[in-house]
Amino acid sequence: MTAHTLHGDQESTALYDIPGPSAERRHFLYGIASTAAILALFGWILYLLFDTDQFTAAKWSPFEYQGIQRLLLKGLWNTLKAFAYASVLSLVLGAVLATGRLSVHRPLRWAATLCVEFFRAMPVLVMIFFIFVALKVQPLPALVAGLTLYNGSVLAEVFRTGINSVERGQREAAYALGMRKTQVMTFVLAPQAVRAMLPTIISQLVVALKDTSLGFLITYEEFLHAGKLIASNLDYDLPFIPVVMVISPIYIGMCMLLSWFATWMARRQRRNPKAEATVIGPAEAGTLLPGVR
Numbered sequence: 447m448t449a450h451t452l453h454g455d456q457e458s459t460a461l462y463d464i465p466g467p468s469a470e471r472r473h474f475l476y477g478i479a480s481t482a483a484i485l486a487l488f489g490w491i492l493y494l495l496f497d498t499d500q501f502t503a504a505k506w507s508p509f510e511y512q513g514i515q516r517l518l519l520k521g522l523w524n525t526l527k528a529f530a531y532a533s534v535l536s537l538v539l540g541a542v543l544a545t546g547r548l549s550v551h552r553p554l555r556w557a558a559t560l561c562v563e564f565f566r567a568m569p570v571l572v573m574i575f576f577i578f579v580a581l582k583v584q585p586l587p588a589l590v591a592g593l594t595l596y597n598g599s600v601l602a603e604v605f606r607t608g609i610n611s612v613e614r615g616q617r618e619a620a621y622a623l624g625m626r627k628t629q630v631m632t633f634v635l636a637p638q639a640v641r642a643m644l645p646t647i648i649s650q651l652v653v654a655l656k657d658t659s660l661g662f663l664i665t666y667e668e669f670l671h672a673g674k675l676i677a678s679n680l681d682y683d684l685p686f687i688p689v690v691m692v693i694s695p696i697y698i699g700m701c702m703l704l705s706w707f708a709t710w711m712a713r714r715q716r717r718n719p720k721a722e723a724t725v726i727g728p729a730e731a732g733t734l735l736p737g738v739r
Contacts, residue, residue, distance in 0.1 A: 498687075500688065505685040508679075508685060517672045517676070518669070518672050518692075520672065521667060521668050521669040521670070522672075524669070525659075525669040527586075528589050528593070528658045528661060528666070529655045532589075532590045532594050532658070535590065535598065536597040536650075539595070539601075540597075540598045540601030541601075541602075542602075543562050543599060544604075546559075546561075547562065547602065547606050548609060558602075565595045568596070570596040570657055573596060574589055574592030574661075574664060575664065577591050585666035585667075589661040589664065589668075593654050596657075597651075600650055608639035608642050608646075609631070611642060612635050616634055617635065620634045645708055648705060652701045652704050655700060655701060655704065656697065659697075669697075673692070
């Protein structure tokens with residue numbers, strides 16, 4: 447065994463103790479007990495569903511009608527439309543507010559901070575209702591505006607924290623090379639911060655996607671609103687649980703798709719040399735960074 451291997455083994459065992467035979471058996475028993483408990487809970491839920499006749503043909507037959515299928519598809523399309531508008535506008539608003547918070551001009555920084563703190567503290571449902579009722583805005587713009595104000599203010603803090611997390615020496619080195627503030631932000635700070643920010647950005651977009659369901663409270667015909675119309679229809683024997691069992695996996699699938707997209711983007715950035723962050727090191731005489739004249 448080489449000294450390097452021995453040193454690596456010492457580092458690997460410094461953080462935690464390697465489990466012995468008794469600990470491995472104990473962990474194995476814990477795993478079996480946890481699996482059995484989860485299966486038991488799943489079986490109990492299935493028993494309740496069958497016991498309350500949730501799988502009868504009368505409750506599931508409405509989904510065979512083309513009118514019901516079109517209603518659900520229309521609601522899904524409206525949900526995706528509201529999410530698309532809200533996500534793009536939230537990213538733009540977050541970038542604008544983050545730029546304001548990072549500004550060297552004190553009035554601009556204070557104004558951006560006030561907006562961020564106010565909209566982060568305000569419940570998103572209150573904002574949606576206020577825009578819809580008080581300002582008399584149509585359901586879709588009211589929903590998108592409320593989601594944009596809330597998620598944009600949260601993303602502003604994500605962007606600001608990500609930029610500030612870049613090593614201070616990178617900023618100072620860029621200024622020493624004669625780069626302007628916009629160039630420093632574009633070519634040095636943002637590329638290095640984007641990887642750290644990406645998982646949090648996607649997580650916040652997942653929140654925005656789920657919050658589109660608040661649209662049914664202001665009569666916006668999104669996915670949950672379509673399900674509510676079906677579940678509350680007396681002609682279909684109130685198929686509330688079947689509607690939940692149809693809508694919930696679709697919401698979960700869309701959120702998982704966003705998470706997968708974030709993972710795919712992170713892996714692509716690691717593989718693509720062009721996506722590597724610009725790190726300023728010792729520069730040779732006469733060399734220039736992008737955008738420097």
